[in-house]
Amino acid sequence: MNRDYGRSIFIAVFLAPALVLFTAFVALPGVRALLYSLQRWDGLTEARWVGLDNFARLFREGDLFLIALGHNLFLLAVAGSLILVLALAFAAMLHRRIRGAGLFRVAFFFPNVIAAVAVALLWILLYSATDFGVINAALGAFQRMCHSFGWDWPRVPLPFPFLDSRYLLYSLIPMMVWSAVGFYMVLFLAAMEGIPEEYYEAAKIDGATPLQQFRHITLPLIREVFTVGVVFLVITSLKFFDPIWVMENQRPTRDSHVLTTLLYQKVFTEYNVGYGSAVAVMLFLLVFCATLISLKLSRAERVEY
Amino acid sequence: MKIMCQYVVALCCAAALLSGCDAVRRSGGDASEEVKVEVAVFEGGYGVHWHMGVARRYEQEMAAQGRTVRVDLWGDPRLSEKIKPRVLRGDPPDLVLMHDLPLWLLIAAGKVLPFDDVLDQPAVGADGRWRDLFMPGMLATYRADDRTFAVPSAVQAWACWYDARLFRRHGWTPPATWAQFMALCDSIQATGIAPLAFQGKYPGYAWFTFISLVQRCGGLAAINRINLMEEGAFRHPDVVWAASLLQDMARQHFQRGAMAMTHTESQLQFVNNQAALIFCGLWLHNEMKASTPPGFEMRCFTVPAVEGGKGNPRLINGAGSEFFFVPADARRPEEGFAFARYMISPRNAPEMGRAIGVLSPLHGGTPREALDPPLQSAMDMIDQAEGFFYERTFELLLEWTNQVMQPGLAALLRGELTPEAYCAALDRGMAEAKKNPDLIIPVYTPFDLTQFGETS
Numbered sequence: 001m002n003r004d005y006g007r008s009i010f011i012a013v014f015l016a017p018a019l020v021l022f023t024a025f026v027a028l029p030g031v032r033a034l035l036y037s038l039q040r041w042d043g044l045t046e047a048r049w050v051g052l053d054n055f056a057r058l059f060r061e062g063d064l065f066l067i068a069l070g071h072n073l074f075l076l077a078v079a080g081s082l083i084l085v086l087a088l089a090f091a092a093m094l095h096r097r098i099r100g101a102g103l104f105r106v107a108f109f110f111p112n113v114i115a116a117v118a119v120a121l122l123w124i125l126l127y128s129a130t131d132f133g134v135i136n137a138a139l140g141a142f143q144r145m146c147h148s149f150g151w152d153w154p155r156v157p158l159p160f161p162f163l164d165s166r167y168l169l170y171s172l173i174p175m176m177v178w179s180a181v182g183f184y185m186v187l188f189l190a191a192m193e194g195i196p197e198e199y200y201e202a203a204k205i206d207g208a209t210p211l212q213q214f215r216h217i218t219l220p221l222i223r224e225v226f227t228v229g230v231v232f233l234v235i236t237s238l239k240f241f242d243p244i245w246v247m248e249n250q251r252p253t254r255d256s257h258v259l260t261t262l263l264y265q266k267v268f269t270e271y272n273v274g275y276g277s278a279v280a281v282m283l284f285l286l287v288f289c290a291t292l293i294s295l296k297l298s299r300a301e302r303v304e305y
Numbered sequence: 306m307k308i309m310c311q312y313v314v315a316l317c318c319a320a321a322l323l324s325g326c327d328a329v330r331r332s333g334g335d336a337s338e339e340v341k342v343e344v345a346v347f348e349g350g351y352g353v354h355w356h357m358g359v360a361r362r363y364e365q366e367m368a369a370q371g372r373t374v375r376v377d378l379w380g381d382p383r384l385s386e387k388i389k390p391r392v393l394r395g396d397p398p399d400l401v402l403m404h405d406l407p408l409w410l411l412i413a414a415g416k417v418l419p420f421d422d423v424l425d426q427p428a429v430g431a432d433g434r435w436r437d438l439f440m441p442g443m444l445a446t447y448r449a450d451d452r453t454f455a456v457p458s459a460v461q462a463w464a465c466w467y468d469a470r471l472f473r474r475h476g477w478t479p480p481a482t483w484a485q486f487m488a489l490c491d492s493i494q495a496t497g498i499a500p501l502a503f504q505g506k507y508p509g510y511a512w513f514t515f516i517s518l519v520q521r522c523g524g525l526a527a528i529n530r531i532n533l534m535e536e537g538a539f540r541h542p543d544v545v546w547a548a549s550l551l552q553d554m555a556r557q558h559f560q561r562g563a564m565a566m567t568h569t570e571s572q573l574q575f576v577n578n579q580a581a582l583i584f585c586g587l588w589l590h591n592e593m594k595a596s597t598p599p600g601f602e603m604r605c606f607t608v609p610a611v612e613g614g615k616g617n618p619r620l621i622n623g624a625g626s627e628f629f630f631v632p633a634d635a636r637r638p639e640e641g642f643a644f645a646r647y648m649i650s651p652r653n654a655p656e657m658g659r660a661i662g663v664l665s666p667l668h669g670g671t672p673r674e675a676l677d678p679p680l681q682s683a684m685d686m687i688d689q690a691e692g693f694f695y696e697r698t699f700e701l702l703l704e705w706t707n708q709v710m711q712p713g714l715a716a717l718l719r720g721e722l723t724p725e726a727y728c729a730a731l732d733r734g735m736a737e738a739k740k741n742p743d744l745i746i747p748v749y750t751p752f753d754l755t756q757f758g759e760t761s
Contacts (some may be wrong), residue, residue: 061718161565
């Protein structure tokens with residue numbers, strides 16, 4: 001009994017710092033945000049209770065919340081799909097021990113270790129409409145080459161304003177894919193490395209093509225890790241902030257807002273803490289639901305051979 | 306268990322030590338005779354070196370008068386993020402150079418003290434009241450209920466900038482009318498140089514050109530209607546006219562790709578003669594100093610007159626800037642006021658011009674020879690002007706500015722919105738914004754049309 005009591009104290013002492021920090025910096029601010037979402041408050045003067053008004057406003061026609069959410073979903077659907085497909089493809093290739101696999105692994109993973117802000121700055125330079133813009137310069141050279149052959153193509157006036165708010169979401173896709181694909185590739189590759197080689201050998205003897213092996217062995221056996229990857233992607237896409245904030249110079253517009261930039265702008269630029277907190281609460285609920293669904297899916301029956 | 310007890314004792318000792326240090330720090334200020342003034346300054350393009358120099362001189366002058374004053378002046382590019390929590394917890398500095406702070410919110414919440422008593426005191430280094438030294442209109446921006454809540458330390462004005470050397474080479478001259486301006490842009494385009502650089506990532510830059518054109522087209526009456534937030538203020542034909550002039554200028558003469566350029570990118574295009582003109586405030590010279598190539602002769606002219614317009618073309622879209630305010634919860638507000646009066650004085654204005662290239666808001670405060678040629682040209686522009694006007698909605702209607710005014714302006718410049726549609730959207734958005742019961746609309750004293758030779 002005495003020993004059990006001592007053990008409990010021992011565990012409590014080790015847990016206490018984490019619990020205190022979690023309560024102080026996560027749980028309490030979370031509860032405060034929930035309270036703010038029910039108030040009208042500019043962050044400087046007296047707050048006023050408005051009930052669910054802020055939430056009602058989020059779903060009003062034409063409100064930025066739904067537009068921003070749409071942008072998040074667009075990025076998730078387009079960039080997320082590309083990331084998953086490419087990461088799977090690259091992982092499968094590396095798994096088949098192609099030449100220079102180690103080099104590719106490092107090269108693909110490298111962008112992942114660069115801070116999101118640095119990645120954004122790098123792509124700003126690449127996309128720049130000034131003389132610094134490598135992509136516009138390349139397009140210009142290509143256009144001139146086409147013209148020299150008498151082809152009037154590509155028919156876009158150059159430099160193309162990739163960083164214009166109207167095109168920003170599209171311009172983000174290559175950047176997102178470039179910076180994220182390495183992480184998912186490593187994740188999937190690690191799962192693939194865990195598949196016993198005998199399965200592939202048996203499949204080869206049965207005459208299965210590499211594509212069939214991938215479809216009937218690799219994919220089912222990495223399903224759990226794949227689900228984790230999807231959860232990561234959903235959460236990352238919903239919390240996407242830094243690149244848009246940097247590329248829009250802290251002034252995202254209706255064309256480029258995502259949930260987090262909207263939240264920030266409402267709270268810190270427009271001093272509408274209530275509305276911003278309502279966005280934060282919705283963001284939390286979305287991430288929470290997405291995680292629950294993904295976890296539920298991952299608990300589905302495990303494939304065994 | 307024994308180890309745990311040792312940890313707890315060590316933690317308690319550390320906490321006691323830390324609280325002791327804090328107590329010593331707090332009591333140190335009270336025990337001495339020294340008066341400490343805390344001044345927070347936004348560290349932007351002008352830096353804080355000049356302000357620090359003034360602080361040291363102030364300390365010396367106070368010492369000569371037998372007072373020990375220590376000015377704790379600090380600067381930060383993210384000043385507002387540091388000031389906001391301090392205002393909330395009732396512990397702000399004694400004087401703050403406002404930047405990116407919702408001053409009207411603070412004024413409405415009673416968190417800013419009025420300057421009027423100190424404005425009525427004698428100026429430092431000149432005869433008469435401090436208030437009387439300011440150029441007309443300089444104290445108007447943060448004035449409500451006959452009280453002045455912030456004083457400017459600089460003048461800002463909207464101008465069109467050019468390279469005089471490039472102009473000489475091509476035989477171009479600064480235009481006096483909008484038709485001449487558009488003809489000049491055509492001539493520039495014919496040489497293969499882009500006529501106008503534009504800070505497209507910040508469409509708000511075009512707002513100041515737009516408002517200048519509104520005054521040129523509709524006179525101060527149009528500005529008054531907007532500042533009073535009258536229904537239909539933007540749908541007025543004169544304002545729609547101004548919007549169409551702005552759109553024509555952007556569609557015909559903006560540098561290709563301008564809408565994707567930041568302010569620094571576009572301004573670099575300008576100083577590298579990739580574009581011949583750029584609309585900007587007086588800060589342009591200072592902001593681009595390090596990047597301006599030798600031989601570039603940066604000069605400016607005011608927004609040209611519009612033929613048939615009702616506005617006096619000798620008025621400038623400008624006002625005071627770099628405003629200082631004293632928070633109501635400051636520990637020593639009277640010291641904050643005293644330092645502001647010293648800093649923004651005829652004694653310090655020439656040095657401010659020389660050191661950081663800022664035009665003083667005081668009458669004749671900045672001697673011409675103290676300025677670089679670009680600012681001399683700006684000073685000439687101001688000297689030739691008959692007064693300033695400003696527009697206040699963008700600062701009061703924050704959500705409208707972010708969600709309606711700026712994105713709509715970008716669409717107008719790209720040609721996606723007609724001038725009529727843009728102006729209607731501005732009016733609709735303003736009507737919607739005015740429904741907000743928390744919106745602060747300070748009392749506005751309309752510009753006197755007759756004073757500036759305009760008629761309604």
